[in-house]
Amino acid sequence: MKILVRATNWVGDAVMSIPALEALRARWPEAEITIAGRDSIVDLYRGQAFVDRLFGLGAAAGGAPAAVERVAARLRRERFDLGLVLPNSFASAWLMLRAGARERVGYSRDARRWLLTRPIPVPRPGETPWHECYYYLELLRRAEWLSELPRVERVRLLIDPEASARAETKLRELGARGFRVALAAGASYGAAKCWPAERYAEVADRLIERCGASVVLFGTPAEREIGQRIAGAMRQKPLNLVGQTGVAELAALLDACNLFVGNDSGAMHVAAAVGLRVVAVFGSTDPDGTAPITPELAVVRHRVSCSPCFLRYCPVDHRCMTRIAVDEVYDAVRSWCEGKEADGKR
Numbered sequence: 618m619k620i621l622v623r624a625t626n627w628v629g630d631a632v633m634s635i636p637a638l639e640a641l642r643a644r645w646p647e648a649e650i651t652i653a654g655r656d657s658i659v660d661l662y663r664g665q666a667f668v669d670r671l672f673g674l675g676a677a678a679g680g681a682p683a684a685v686e687r688v689a690a691r692l693r694r695e696r697f698d699l700g701l702v703l704p705n706s707f708a709s710a711w712l713m714l715r716a717g718a719r720e721r722v723g724y725s726r727d728a729r730r731w732l733l734t735r736p737i738p739v740p741r742p743g744e745t746p747w748h749e750c751y752y753y754l755e756l757l758r759r760a761e762w763l764s765e766l767p768r769v770e771r772v773r774l775l776i777d778p779e780a781s782a783r784a785e786t787k788l789r790e791l792g793a794r795g796f797r798v799a800l801a802a803g804a805s806y807g808a809a810k811c812w813p814a815e816r817y818a819e820v821a822d823r824l825i826e827r828c829g830a831s832v833v834l835f836g837t838p839a840e841r842e843i844g845q846r847i848a849g850a851m852r853q854k855p856l857n858l859v860g861q862t863g864v865a866e867l868a869a870l871l872d873a874c875n876l877f878v879g880n881d882s883g884a885m886h887v888a889a890a891v892g893l894r895v896v897a898v899f900g901s902t903d904p905d906g907t908a909p910i911t912p913e914l915a916v917v918r919h920r921v922s923c924s925p926c927f928l929r930y931c932p933v934d935h936r937c938m939t940r941i942a943v944d945e946v947y948d949a950v951r952s953w954c955e956g957k958e959a960d961g962k963r
Contacts, residue, residue: 624658628657722760819943
């Protein structure tokens with residue numbers, strides 16, 4: 618049996634869909650499973666047990682008509698028996714139709730019911746656990762590939778040993794020593810998710826000065842300005858890798874650290890999935906729905922009347938984030954730093 622999965626489009630969603638991908642593998646252990654999606658997203662899945670092949674869609678991931686037809690022609694030659702569409706978009710279901718998957722399964726939304734051979738009703742509020750990982754698992758359950766929803770207590774992302782060795786070498790060459798704290802102050806979804814960069818700078822300085830930590834800044838190319846603001850506001854010197862890592866390398870580099878601190882972002886989910894302790898700063902979004910699935914999590918949040926709003930940009934005073942003090946985030950990190958010699962990840 619040959620299965621084609623259209624992956625989600627965002628890093629955090631890609632991590633949260635891992636339990637569903639593992640369940641798909643368990644349902645068909647002998648199947649050849651191909652995951653197609655944005656090039657950066659499929660790289661995240663390299664070496665994972667639930668996938669046999671990865672297929673980067675290039676420009677077709679964005680729905681460019683000519684690119685979609687070129688990619689679909691290549692996929693049609695594979696003669697897939699089953700296509701699973703994880704994103705909600707019309708374009709992702711259209712690609713699966715054009716790819717010629719004999720059976721096409723996905724949620725019936727965004728006017729795409731006619732593109733799917735098995736359009737699955739979208740769960741109503743309260744029908745499934747609130748966390749987003751269950752949204753993907755429920756798709757499999759409603760397709761009758763799961764008898765019941767499993768309880769997800771942790772999401773795991775395996776790191777290739779060679780990639781891990783390269784990451785360790787890179788951090789050592791950059792000067793990382795001892796306890797390493799990964800800090801990601803951006804969020805691709807929008808500024809409403811972001812705690813002020815200057816406060817991250819103060820937390821980073823305290824970690825270096827009081828805990829002897831090496832602080833490594835991570836982020837996407839679009840977040841370089843945030844990284845520069847943090848580094849420029851610091852008294853000490855961090856290792857600034859913002860904009861210098863792809864998703865696959867990011868996972869390996871995070872795995873070479875001990876602790877993560879940052880906003881609700883894709884990097885936060887990757888950090889938890891590779892086994893880091895996570896201090897997550899939440900504001901405009903809801904940790905009940907999108908917090909990383911790990912027992913080693915501390916959420917820092919101020920409950921205000923307008924949160925969660927799920928907006929990209931705050932239309933008022935960003936009170937959900939500005940009311941979070943430096944001491945609150947630093948205190949959430951400090952206890953793990955103080956116990957680093959006894960039970961740190963590395």
